[in-house]
Amino acid sequence: MAGTNGKQKTARDMILSLGVIILVAGVMYLFIPHDDSEPDLKRVDYRIELLTARRAAPYPVAAPEGLPGAWKATSVRYRADDFDTWHLGFHDPEGEYVAVQQSTQRRPVFLDEATQGARETDRTEKIDGRTWTRWEGGRYDALVLEGTEGSTTVVTGTASFAQLTKMAQALQTK
Secondary structure, rough: OHHHHHHHHHHHHHHHHHHHHHHHHHHHHHOOOOOOOOOOOOOOHHHHHHHHHHHHHHOOOEEEOOOOOOOEEEEEEEEEEOOOOEEEEEEEEOOOOOEEEEOOOOOHHHHHHOOOOOOOEEEEEEOOOEEEEEEEOOEEEEEEOOOOOOOEEEEEEEEOOHHHHHHHHHHEEO
């Protein structure tokens, strides 16, 4: 009989302890501030990297001109040792991601990486006299510039095709 009574006290004590722990955790949760909003993405100045890439790349490097201020550049890099890869990422006015990417890497390999596995469709668009092919995917959609020798240019991201088209329209090479 003594053993049974001890087990009952132990179980009761564990339940009481668990209740105290849950109560303390609930109070802590209430008093710790929570910020569920999206983080404020820092705008980057890509002018120096663009000038460097335009001097070093063996192809005409593309960057947008004339986009409204609501388009925020968030990432930039040029890697000469990685197939002369140019990347310029933006946060568009609708809160989606849009990137301009160029490379001398083999086209199929580069497009698979840049578009996150999107697949080519049979739809093309004429944007400022240039032909772009639509690629659709689960994560990213893309517009791929046709008719370029020695490099591949892609506008890709989570944004709609309308936003990808706006970026493609704004692209200038120098």
